[in-house]
Amino acid sequence: MATTLDKVEVVTVGVGWTGGIIAAELAKKGVKVVGLERGKERTTEDFQHIHDEYRYAIRYELMQDLSRETITFRNHRDDRALPMRQLGSFLLGEGLGGAGIHWNGQTWRFLPYDLEIKSMTEKKYGANKLGSDYNIQDWGITYDELEPYFYKFEQTAGISGEENEFSAPRNNPYPNPPMKETPITKRFKDAAKTLKLSPFHMPSGNMSQTYKNPDGQTIAQCQYCGFCERFGCEYGAKSSPIVTVIPTAKQTGNFELRTHANVTEVIYDGNKATGVKYIDLQTGEEFIQPADIVVLTSYVMNNSRLLLNSGIGRPYDPESRTGVIGRNYCYQILPGATAFFEDEKFNTYMGAGSLGATVDNYNGDNFDHSNVNFIHGGSISTTQTGQRPINNNTVPNDIPNWGQQFKSESIKYYHRNLSIGAQGASLPHRNNYLSLDPDYKDIFGDPLLRLTYDFTEQDRNLHSYLTEKCVEIGKEMGADRVEPREISDHYSIVPYQTTHNTGGVIMGGDPETSAVNNYLQMWDVDNLFVVGASAFAHNGGYNPTGTVGALAYRAADGISKYIENKGQLVKANQSSEHV
Amino acid sequence: MAERSTMSRRRFIKNTSYAAGGAIGGGFIGTLIGRNLLDDQQEAKKGSKTESLPDFNHALMHFTNQKEFQLLSAATERIFPEDDNGPGAIKLGVPFFIDHQLAGSYGHNDREYMRGPFYPGSDFQGYQTRLKRHEVFDVGIKAIQNESKKEFDADFVELEGKQQDQILQKFQDGDVKLKGVTATTFFELLRSATLEGAYSDPLYGGNGNMKGWMMKEFPGNYMSYLNEIGKEEFIKKEPRALRAHIQS
Numbered sequence: 078m079a080t081t082l083d084k085v086e087v088v089t090v091g092v093g094w095t096g097g098i099i100a101a102e103l104a105k106k107g108v109k110v111v112g113l114e115r116g117k118e119r120t121t122e123d124f125q126h127i128h129d130e131y132r133y134a135i136r137y138e139l140m141q142d143l144s145r146e147t148i149t150f151r152n153h154r155d156d157r158a159l160p161m162r163q164l165g166s167f168l169l170g171e172g173l174g175g176a177g178i179h180w181n182g183q184t185w186r187f188l189p190y191d192l193e194i195k196s197m198t199e200k201k202y203g204a205n206k207l208g209s210d211y212n213i214q215d216w217g218i219t220y221d222e223l224e225p226y227f228y229k230f231e232q233t234a235g236i237s238g239e240e241n242e243f244s245a246p247r248n249n250p251y252p253n254p255p256m257k258e259t260p261i262t263k264r265f266k267d268a269a270k271t272l273k274l275s276p277f278h279m280p281s282g283n284m285s286q287t288y289k290n291p292d293g294q295t296i297a298q299c300q301y302c303g304f305c306e307r308f309g310c311e312y313g314a315k316s317s318p319i320v321t322v323i324p325t326a327k328q329t330g331n332f333e334l335r336t337h338a339n340v341t342e343v344i345y346d347g348n349k350a351t352g353v354k355y356i357d358l359q360t361g362e363e364f365i366q367p368a369d370i371v372v373l374t375s376y377v378m379n380n381s382r383l384l385l386n387s388g389i390g391r392p393y394d395p396e397s398r399t400g401v402i403g404r405n406y407c408y409q410i411l412p413g414a415t416a417f418f419e420d421e422k423f424n425t426y427m428g429a430g431s432l433g434a435t436v437d438n439y440n441g442d443n444f445d446h447s448n449v450n451f452i453h454g455g456s457i458s459t460t461q462t463g464q465r466p467i468n469n470n471t472v473p474n475d476i477p478n479w480g481q482q483f484k485s486e487s488i489k490y491y492h493r494n495l496s497i498g499a500q501g502a503s504l505p506h507r508n509n510y511l512s513l514d515p516d517y518k519d520i521f522g523d524p525l526l527r528l529t530y531d532f533t534e535q536d537r538n539l540h541s542y543l544t545e546k547c548v549e550i551g552k553e554m555g556a557d558r559v560e561p562r563e564i565s566d567h568y569s570i571v572p573y574q575t576t577h578n579t580g581g582v583i584m585g586g587d588p589e590t591s592a593v594n595n596y597l598q599m600w601d602v603d604n605l606f607v608v609g610a611s612a613f614a615h616n617g618g619y620n621p622t623g624t625v626g627a628l629a630y631r632a633a634d635g636i637s638k639y640i641e642n643k644g645q646l647v648k649a650n651q652s653s654e655h656v
Numbered sequence: 657m658a659e660r661s662t663m664s665r666r667r668f669i670k671n672t673s674y675a676a677g678g679a680i681g682g683g684f685i686g687t688l689i690g691r692n693l694l695d696d697q698q699e700a701k702k703g704s705k706t707e708s709l710p711d712f713n714h715a716l717m718h719f720t721n722q723k724e725f726q727l728l729s730a731a732t733e734r735i736f737p738e739d740d741n742g743p744g745a746i747k748l749g750v751p752f753f754i755d756h757q758l759a760g761s762y763g764h765n766d767r768e769y770m771r772g773p774f775y776p777g778s779d780f781q782g783y784q785t786r787l788k789r790h791e792v793f794d795v796g797i798k799a800i801q802n803e804s805k806k807e808f809d810a811d812f813v814e815l816e817g818k819q820q821d822q823i824l825q826k827f828q829d830g831d832v833k834l835k836g837v838t839a840t841t842f843f844e845l846l847r848s849a850t851l852e853g854a855y856s857d858p859l860y861g862g863n864g865n866m867k868g869w870m871m872k873e874f875p876g877n878y879m880s881y882l883n884e885i886g887k888e889e890f891i892k893k894e895p896r897a898l899r900a901h902i903q904s
């Protein structure tokens with residue numbers, strides 16, 4: 078029997094960036110918040126032995142323990158989904174701070190075009206540019222409405238950046254100057270300029286200087302240590318929830334954190350969420366935490382899964398294309414090229430998660446799509462994140478991946494290869510979605526989330542276009558050999574790609590095609606907010622977290638408004654968005 | 657500076673023949689590894705004068721049969737052979753690294769989803785065997801031995817390097833049928849574990865004396881490159897292991 082606890086005002090499920098932002102903003106206003114996090118507590122002191130590629134980058138010590146819970150995956154609706162038994166394609170977070178601990182910190186604002194993609198595409202290229210199998214949708218909010226929230230996240234996180242002519246318009250400069258220029262970033266920029274592109278330094282959550290944020294939290298200066306992605310920062314120099322929003326929430330005295338608390342259900346009375354059920358993973362005890370407001374901040378996967386397992390909202394059905402939970406799951410595509418240099422060595426073992434240079438000329442609708450068979454695009458960058466030796470054994474395509482030749486070539490090119498890569502937008506297709514798995518269960522006996530996903534024609538066309546651009550840049554950088562990256566026959570769950578999963582509980586103006594309004598409040602359940610990249614109606618050409626952070630600040634505003642006025646915060650717009 | 661001395665280079669070249677598997681036999685492996693790890697010149701130069709302890713870690717935690725361990729050693733050496741760059745898998749300690757990893761959470765898939773039902777799955781769905789990694793290695797190593805008996809009528813460790821490669825290639829290509837797991841899954845595990853053993857921090861028993869890192873000119877664990885990140889020239893550093901981080 079579950080023990081029922083005293084009611085609180087707000088409970089969040091998961092304490093990463095989104096849970097931390099909600100907690101900090103509400104606790105500052107005097108609202109009592111309980112944060113339930115299934116993993117353990119972590120502080121910067123826990124990262125003193127973090128420079129261990131094997132433990133953290135290969136064996137995934139900071140990531141989700143799949144023995145308890147994973148997802149199942151299939152490419153097509155009529156295949157049998159099978160469990161993702163090992164981590165691979167994406168690395169799900171677990172523990173205080175979530176994936177915001179082991180992220181890189183590349184922090185972007187999605188483009189105005191992203192938020193109104195359907196209207197803008199139709200206006201310029203007509204209604205049939207992509208065909209009817211794609212669920213392209215506007216997000217139910219304009220860029221101007223979201224701009225202040227973007228800035229708020231950038232200020233909290235101390236983003237170090239440089240103005241960029243194609244960027245979403247900014248009302249304020251970045252809070253910190255860009256990171257250092259290196260021979261690699263310079264080489265990329267020079268090549269891009271020769272090609273008449275507009276390069277700039279990547280906006281970074283690794284601090285270019287010691288920084289104090291508006292909440293009074295100090296983030297140290299980045300040491301370019303080269304152990305950033307997949308690792309926690311030993312110096313507290315990478316912006317993360319544990320050096321920013323979580324301490325802010327704690328200092329108010331209004332935030333209570335409970336770690337090892339694994340939420341299994343949102344309790345729902347058919348009209349309102351009344352609380353959540355969770356299991357203490359250390360004692361095995363079950364608790365019910367009643368709350369006035371429930372906020373799902375448990376990442377894309379569990380935001381969808383908890384709703385489906387709790388019977389909240391209408392599940393998406395790809396056959397009829399009705400229902401909203403699980404709709405518009407998107408990932409990302411990674412066009413790119415590897416540039417090999419015979420006579421030059423770069424200090425690729427040094428670096429930082431967001432140290433890089435980018436061009437945005439081929440992102441969004443920054444170029445004319447009249448004569449190409451896709452929409453959107455992607456940002457093209459070279460990054461110097463720190464090449465570690467187990468994970469980086471790049472050899473030219475005609476070299477086998479083991480044996481003598483492999484050994485000598487992988488050693489030779491270790492400091493002699495640079496990668497130019499794009500983050501390609503991913504657009505929603507009717508057959509790509511999230512649902513519950515009929516066969517596989519987690520250790521508590523609840524159904525796993527099932528991912529049905531494959532690359533689409535749009536993806537392939539975009540991939541080949543951007544790959545060519547990456548090759549051009551690589552050649553211009555003076556490489557002796559440039560090899561294009563290929564897209565696999567089908568999306569594979571095995572190799573790491575990105576942890577940029579989006580959709581499933583998407584925002585929009587119309588409850589028929591979206592689950593939450595532009596405050597991320599559920600259309601069907603006024604006191605339930607679902608925060609994260611789960612709200613993205615498609616995935617853009619950048620990393621997601623800048624936009625996730627902006628939406629979380631927007632949701633925090635919405636929750637404050639709801640506390641005062643109750644009810645739906647947004648009037649539904651039964652628009653032509655029906656498919 | 658961690659320049660490889662000509663002395664050790666000569667020794668590497670001299671020992672290259674030994675990569676051809678045939679030379680590997682009996683307790684020889686253990687002594688060879690022990691000697692090469694401990695008598696290394698650079699270590700002696702900068703190292704303390706204290707008597708080196710015998711390496712008690714070089715004993716088996718997972719494998720029970722020394723012949724199977726020798727086969728594993730020979731196979732890893734083909735994947736990452738000794739050559740002009742420097743030592744191969746055996747001298748780096750990779751076989752012991754793998755043995756020890758198989759005995760722990762890695763070998764037992766402690767943090768992976770291992771519930772049934774099990775179905776073969778497509779190439780895009782990943783690891784789908786009910787066998788844990790330590791069982792995959794057991795099955796795979798037996799199969800390598802069977803295959804070399806079948807093809808060459810000899811133990812795998814007795815084959816010429818090229819012949820060993822032929823056998824291993826069949827496993828990578830999935831041309832051998834194993835019980836409970838595909839040959840490709842086994843081979844890819846063997847391959848990745850070998851690289852992990854060659855390049856992980858020496859605390860795990862591989863990357864002996866940081867020689868893996870030295871070959872690759874990877875400096876290991878440095879606190880900061882703040883003052884070097886903008887430099888044009890390649891900066892070569894003496895490697896440091898995580899051990900340097902322990903406060904005593």
Ligand SMILES: Cc1cc2nc3c(=O)[nH]c(=O)nc-3n(C[C@H](O)[C@H](O)[C@H](O)COP(=O)(O)OP(=O)(O)OC[C@H]3O[C@@H](n4cnc5c(N)ncnc54)[C@H](O)[C@@H]3O)c2cc1C
Nearest residue numbers: 091093094095115170171175176177181182183340620622
């Ligand atoms: C290796 C890596 C590199 C990345 N690099 C970048 C980058 O450079 N730029 C960028 O923009 N993004 C990057 N990301 C993505 C970024 O980390 C995420 O977008 C961001 O952390 C999402 O925040 P979140 O709060 O939505 O989810 P998370 O950070 O995943 O936090 C969710 C939390 O909820 C907890 N939780 C889940 N389910 C439950 C449950 N049932 N009960 C209790 N708790 C639960 C989890 O344990 C977790 O702590 C990267 C991700 C990874 C893995």
Ligand code: SF4
Nearest residue numbers: 299300302305310315
């Ligand atoms: S590169 Fe910078 S931000 Fe990243 S872990 Fe190292 S010091 Fe921290």
